[in-house]
Amino acid sequence: MSNCYHPDTPSEVRDAKGLHLITTSTPNGKKVQIMLEELRVAYGTEFTHTLISIPTNEQKKDWFLKLNPNGRIPVLMDNIKSPPFPVMETSAIMLYLLKDYDSKDTFGFKDDLERSQCLQWLFFWHGSGQPIEGQLNWFGKLAPEKDEFAINRFKKETLRVFGVLEIHLSGKFTGEPRDYLAGNGKGKYSVADMGTWPWVSGYDFSGQISEAEMKDFPHLLKWIDRIAERPGVQKGISKSYQNW
Numbered sequence: 001m002s003n004c005y006h007p008d009t010p011s012e013v014r015d016a017k018g019l020h021l022i023t024t025s026t027p028n029g030k031k032v033q034i035m036l037e038e039l040r041v042a043y044g045t046e047f048t049h050t051l052i053s054i055p056t057n058e059q060k061k062d063w064f065l066k067l068n069p070n071g072r073i074p075v076l077m078d079n080i081k082s083p084p085f086p087v088m089e090t091s092a093i094m095l096y097l098l099k100d101y102d103s104k105d106t107f108g109f110k111d112d113l114e115r116s117q118c119l120q121w122l123f124f125w126h127g128s129g130q131p132i133e134g135q136l137n138w139f140g141k142l143a144p145e146k147d148e149f150a151i152n153r154f155k156k157e158t159l160r161v162f163g164v165l166e167i168h169l170s171g172k173f174t175g176e177p178r179d180y181l182a183g184n185g186k187g188k189y190s191v192a193d194m195g196t197w198p199w200v201s202g203y204d205f206s207g208q209i210s211e212a213e214m215k216d217f218p219h220l221l222k223w224i225d226r227i228a229e230r231p232g233v234q235k236g237i238s239k240s241y242q243n244w
C-alpha cells in the first residue's frame with residue numbers, strides 16, 4: 001500500500017509516533033477515545049491525538065479523505081506499521097485495537113461464544129442504534145428546519161432500540177439481569193459497552209427524549225451510571241478531547 005499521507009496532512013498526524021487518533025468529542029469520537037484511555041489504564045498503551053474541527057469541515061479536506069474517504073471522524077492512524085496504516089469506522093477501529101493491544105482480552109473475550117455475543121451487540125449498536133439516534137440528533141437539534149414527521153419517526157425508533165437494550169440488560173426473558181451487554185452471567189465490560197455507551201448516555205442531546213421517558217429503561221439507566229464511573233471513561237470524555 002502506498003503512503004497514505006497527503007502533502008497537506010498536518011505534521012502532528014504524519015510525524016506522530018505510534019498510535020494517533022484523529023477525533024473530536026462526538027459520540028463516535030468518544031467510543032475510541034474511551035477505548036484508548038481504557039487501554040492506557042490497563043496496559044500503559046501510549047497514543048496521541050489530533051482534534052478535528054467539524055464546523056469548518058476539516059474532515060472533508062483531501063488529506064483527511066485520503067485516510068478515510070467517508071469524511072467522518074474518528075480515524076486511527078497506526079504509524080508503527082510501515083507504511084502507516086489508517087483505520088476507519090469506530091467498531092473496526094475498536095476490533096483493530098482489541099487484536100493488537102489487548103493481549104489479555106480485558107475488553108474482549110477468549111471464549112468463542114462470548115466473543116460472538118460481544119460482536120452481536122457491537123454490530124447491533126453500529127447498525128441499528130447510532131444511525132437512528134444520529135438522525136434524531138440531526139432533525140431534533142441541528143437541522144435548520146423543524147420536520148416533525150422525521151423527529152417523531154427517529155425518536156420512536158431510538159426509544160425502540162433503547163427498549164431492546166433494556167430487555168437484554170433486565171433479563172426479561174432469561175430471568176437473569178445483566179451488568180454489561182456481552183459475556184456469560186452478568187456479563188463483562190467490553191468493547192460492546194464502549195461502542196454503545198457514548199450514544200445512549202447522550203440521549204438528551206437531541207432535546208427530544210426526556211428524563212421521564214428514560215424511566216421506562218431502569219436497567220439501561222443503571223448501566224449508564226455504572227460505566228460512567230470508570231476512570232478510563234471519564235478520561236475518554238474529558239475536555240482534552242473537546243475543541244469547542
Ligand SMILES: N[C@@H](CCC(=O)N[C@@H](CS)C(=O)NCC(=O)O)C(=O)O
Pocket residue numbers: 026027028029054059071072073074088089090091
Ligand atoms: N459509521 C461511522 C460514523 C462516523 C460519524 O458519523 N462521525 C461523525 C461524528 S459522530 C462525523 O464525523 N460527522 C461529521 C460529518 O458528517 O461531516 C463510524 O462509526 O465511524
